[in-house]
Amino acid sequence: MGETALSYASGVSATALLGETIGENLERTAARFPDREALVDLASGRRWSYAQFDAAVDEVALGLIEAGIGKGDRVGIWAPNCAEWVLTQYATAKIGAILVNVNPAYRTHELGYVIAQSEMRLIVSAVRHRTSDYRAMLAEVGFGQSEQSPRAQQLVFIGEPGWDALVAAGRAADPARLRERAATLGFDDPINIQYTSGTTGFPKGATLSHHNILNNGYFVGEGVGYTEADRVCLPVPLYHCFGMVMGCLAATSHGACMVLPAPAFDPEATLAAVQSERCTSLYGVPTMFIAELDHARFGEFDLSSLRTGIMAGSPCPVEVMKRVADKMHMSEVAICYGMTETSPVSTMTRRDDSLERRTETVGRVMPHLEVEIVAPETGLPVRRGEPGELCTRGYSVMLGYWDQPDRTAEAVDAARWMHTGDLATMDAQGYVNIVGRIKDLVIRGGENVYPREIEEFLYQHPDIADVQVIGVPDEKYGEELMAWIIMRPDAEPLTADQVREYCRGRLAHYKIPRYVHLVDHFPMTVTGKIRKVEMREQALDLLDLHSAAAIRSA
Incomplete structure (x- = not known):
């Protein structure tokens, strides 16, 4: 499959569909x-x-x-x-x-x-x-x-x-x-x-x-x-x-x-x-x-x-x-x-x-x-x-x-x-990678940021058990990044400065979270889907960003 191929794939199979109740x-x-x-x-x-x-x-x-x-x-x-x-x-x-x-x-x-x-x-x-x-x-x-x-x-x-x-x-x-x-x-x-x-x-x-x-x-x-x-x-x-x-x-x-x-x-x-x-x-x-x-x-x-x-x-x-x-x-x-x-x-x-x-x-x-x-x-x-x-x-x-x-x-x-x-993206062999929700895409100062990429990077930190990254309103850039982090048992709590230092030099500057929030668990549905909408709502109060959220953008 050449590099100019379109992102389309069909599932060829020698095994027939089941035609029964x-x-x-x-x-x-x-x-x-x-x-x-x-x-x-x-x-x-x-x-x-x-x-x-x-x-x-x-x-x-x-x-x-x-x-x-x-x-x-x-x-x-x-x-x-x-x-x-x-x-x-x-x-x-x-x-x-x-x-x-x-x-x-x-x-x-x-x-x-x-x-x-x-x-x-x-x-x-x-x-x-x-x-x-x-x-x-x-x-x-x-x-x-x-x-x-x-x-x-x-x-x-x-x-x-x-x-x-x-x-x-x-x-x-x-x-x-x-x-x-x-x-x-x-x-x-x-x-x-x-x-x-x-x-x-x-x-x-x-x-x-x-x-x-x-x-x-x-x-x-x-x-x-x-x-x-x-x-x-x-x-x-x-x-x-x-x-x-x-x-x-x-x-x-x-x-x-x-x-x-x-x-x-x-x-x-x-x-x-x-x-x-x-x-x-x-x-x-x-x-x-x-x-x-x-x-x-x-x-x-x-x-x-x-x-x-x-x-x-x-x-x-x-x-x-x-x-x-x-x-x-x-x-x-x-x-x-x-x-x-x-x-x-x-x-x-x-x-x-x-x-x-x-x-x-x-x-x-x-x-x-x-x-x-x-x-x-x-x-x-x-x-x-x-x-x-x-x-x-x-x-x-x-x-x-x-x-x-x-x-x-x-x-x-x-x-x-x-x-x-x-x-999502699809590679030359047809493998799909989910890079986020359309609604989760963060646009910071004109740069498209996919939270999944930053989450995968932060998972490599030895003290981080789980992490979710969201976009929050910002008066200067339109949106800024916030990382919600669950620490591993017995690990010392990380500060926002420590998280940013870990990212510095390894992530583009606009992908480094400005805010860090340590939690014991994430808001989620019964099926285990993270409720990022609820996290964003809570962030407005946590960071006092209601005035930034009220700014209209085109």
Whole structure:
């Protein structure tokens, strides 16, 4: 590929897309590997073989049919990671109901919105999680009070008689009803709504089909070489694509085992799960891997069973990737890049990629997909090596935002390219590097500054555990750089002068942070995405920059 080539690549593959529903795929796997373990829920001590798991899914599916849930009806799931979450995921798919993932961190404002916007008919819910009283919040928004809705609403609480009654009804039902329903389903049917956490306004419901998420999960599994011998440790949230698609569907489409270490991320429980279950694969966002590596008892756990895993959710620091490959035995660990609207993975590193490729890029385009990098101002592909907006096209692009055609048209153009909002470059071999968000780009005195470059540089400092760089208002330059830093345990706190001195002579002067803020943690979403918008808002108060922020610029 010459230097003048455009930043476009398509994923050529000899492996065909799966043309089946999630239910059909699960049944095929269960028939091939009936006695292999499918699901382990360590918090409750329960285990299912594939034959048992498929049978348990059918009971929940029939229970939902008995409850009057029809094809296309929306069924909410609001719970931390647990076996019932996974059973509900596959049961709704088997009957053609649309599973609506509700973020475990939601409060009544967001909960009420997604219930109304998706017109949920039934919610499978935990009673509580951490400080959240789900039962009280559901009562507060009026769910289950039929006079509030044109159609009856039903509540099923996990671990209570409602769940047991649902399963019992399914067990007593005629299995032929499930076969009849399955015969009406197509793999392009909508099967899942995932609300993306918008930085402003209400979230949008990305609507995904069997074809979208089954194939994405399958090809992620292919990318890390899954077989029925693999055991996949999933400390990432099931309510997000990372857990339910890259985790569950990647596993079940290959006959691998899903291991749930705890209801929510706990570094020690995760390390213990890898050891006790002899897991071969471990998932996490970079902050999770950092927490595991820096855990006081890290050296006590036998992680030698690991060979692979996936790091995704936010850009991975090079130094963290190297430690994961070396100290956690994950020599084949992959980096995945994507977004909910693309089911989610668009690019991925491969097992035979060098460590440099796996630490400096987010890999190449996935099979059967296309990616291009375009100039935001023209929409035309840029030359290889030049930054622009990353776009994805193919089977993985969502059906649209639920009941929001205008918002869909803003994100997916007439040629069916999904615009990610991420700034990226593509090299001559087709490897993609994410250099920031379009909204994160800092323009300091006319110079374009990509925070990711400065973050990668500062990660090399021996006392810095994690770092995020943002732009803050400045009266002279328009924007200045601010580094938020988490120190390594037992390291002496760094001053702003020390950080600047470390950069001096090694970074261009306009890339050296003017401000340094030491913190214990970053504001982030439940899925581990750093909320730089919130960091900028806090910076206005921390640095008293409200007057600079009020200055209008062209």
